[in-house]
Amino acid sequence: MIPSTDYIRLLPELILIVFGLLVMLIEPLLGEHNNRKGLGAIALMGAVLSILASFYQTGYEGAAFFDMIHVDTFSIFFHVLIGLIAAVVILASFEYLNLQQIRYGEYYGLILLSSVGMMLMSSAVELVLIFIALEISSIGTYILAGFRRNAPISIESSMKYFLLGSFATAFFLYGVALMFGATGSTSVYTIATTLAQGATPLAYVGIALMFVGLGFKVASAPFHIWTPDVYEGAPAPVVAFMSTGPKAAAFAVLLRVLFATEAPGWFWLIWASAVLSMTLGNIGALVQNNVKRLLAYSSIAQAGYILVAFAAAKDIGISAVIFYAAAYAAMNVGAFAVASHLANVGEKYVTLDDYAGLGRRAPGLAAVLTIFMLSLIGIPVTGGFLAKFYVFQAAMQSHLTGLVIIGVINSAVAAYYYLRVIVYMYMREPQRDVPVLKMPFALGVSLAACLAATIYLGVLPGRILDYAMASARVLVR
Amino acid sequence: MLHLALFLIFGVIAVVGAINLIAQTHPINSALSLVVVMGSLAAEYLLLGAEFLGAIQVIVYAGAIMVLFVFTIMLLNAGAEEQTRGSKVAIIIGIPGMVIGSVAVAWALIRAHTGAEVPVGSLYGSAQGIGHLLFRDFLLPFEITSVLILIAIMGAVVLARRES
Structure with a gap:
């Protein structure tokens, strides 16, 4: 018998599955010419209910389904984060789908169902389940990337993401298999006790291969090559989703795999990957003229900063990762939501030249984007600043001076291309006539949410930080 | 033997x-x-x-x-x-990389002694044993796989449908 508390520990996922199916089932029942905007509201309701269910879980911490998932402060944090990302992206998609003539039912269904995978990734403590959850989240995003059916670039993006992503997943699976060979178990906690008695070379290879697979999912160098092409072609709200949700989930898995198992020998892997990601990401972004590509390179660099915190000592490093994941989600979803609104029909206006003079044509939108850019640079009063601050502080306390120096130099380089966007918006004359659509209400709400979260994390980080610290302690206990 | x-x-x-x-x-x-x-x-x-x-x-x-x-x-x-002319970089980095990777995995496998080795042919994996694992310990991954399959089917439908 499965006790009923087990279902409560799975409640957010169950709600998302139910609503995902509901959206798909209702769509064909609506007539050919009926208004389909209600579907978005149903999907939004599903996401919000799953967030509430995650909060409800605080009273029901513990393992469920024969030690497959583990509900603790760590998993609840990521459940809420992923739920919020899904909700904001659904809001931002209301007008976009209409504009680009994308079918509603499958779109919302896929967003909800791939969120199921991401949420499970953050609570799973069994490598088999982690793998299946990873596949759910990945396959969902592969398909979402190709949703602009009449744009060849979108199909190309989906195809590239699918081929390279499957390749990377195979690495992860191979790593899991070798880990099973080395320890005789796929449960994170059993692996931890076995590894504590001494690790064989097999365990090292297993960890390295798992890192390759997860490194691809978080777009860290040298597994980042796919990122700009995929982000450029995929629909902008989908990019907002897949550059934050699956990434946060993959970082959660990486935290579990590396820290809960007390795995050996990953330090220099992470160190090298962090340095490469920061450097290649920032240098790549310097020469970009397409805003979506620019943000793609920026997200590679941001993954590098997060990896710096991995290399740092346990508790503070983990809490810095968690805090950074939240701040990054807020500012990145916001930036892509603005880009999706400006892109217009067929995503025609995505170059920096199209952003010229935006400060006069759409002052509100330009101001919002400016704040997200400042946060991505790491200017005080924004979440991005404190996130970077905690990451580098954690690295300093662990005596990783070299890594901190490289990181700070990179942050300075990064300021150039983020500021370039702001300079274009406020100080350049528009080259051609770029229409700016009226701001739809739903998108306004989603932008306001991102903005509020960015500022809140920058001004009053205390509660989130305490929570991140508590999660970190749960993880390494 | x-x-x-x-x-x-x-x-x-x-x-x-x-x-x-x-x-x-x-x-x-x-x-x-x-x-x-x-x-x-x-x-x-x-x-x-x-x-x-x-x-x-x-x-x-x-x-x-x-x-x-x-x-x-x-x-x-x-x-x-059709054969494309493979890029030089792929050959120069790829083949040595593959060799090094295979050697590393092979070496690790040879060196692995977990103390749990069983001679070939002495294990017994029955349908009963698998059923027990699948519907008890691994019940959740087994059921969640249905979501995975559902997503894959949706993907096939979405990407293959002719746009009107």
């Missing part, structure tokens, strides 16, 4: 089949090489004592899925693949 010899023979056949699968340029030849790989893997499972898994491997992979592959190739009438 016979078990070990058979195990090694089928192992070599599987690896040769896999290399041939990549080396062939015509999709049908590749698909037939895949049958060889799947078949010899089934034999390996049998030799390891996982008889249920071996049977499933033959029925599902070597049988159903391969038929599907061959049908698809025939329906698409796919010809031999």
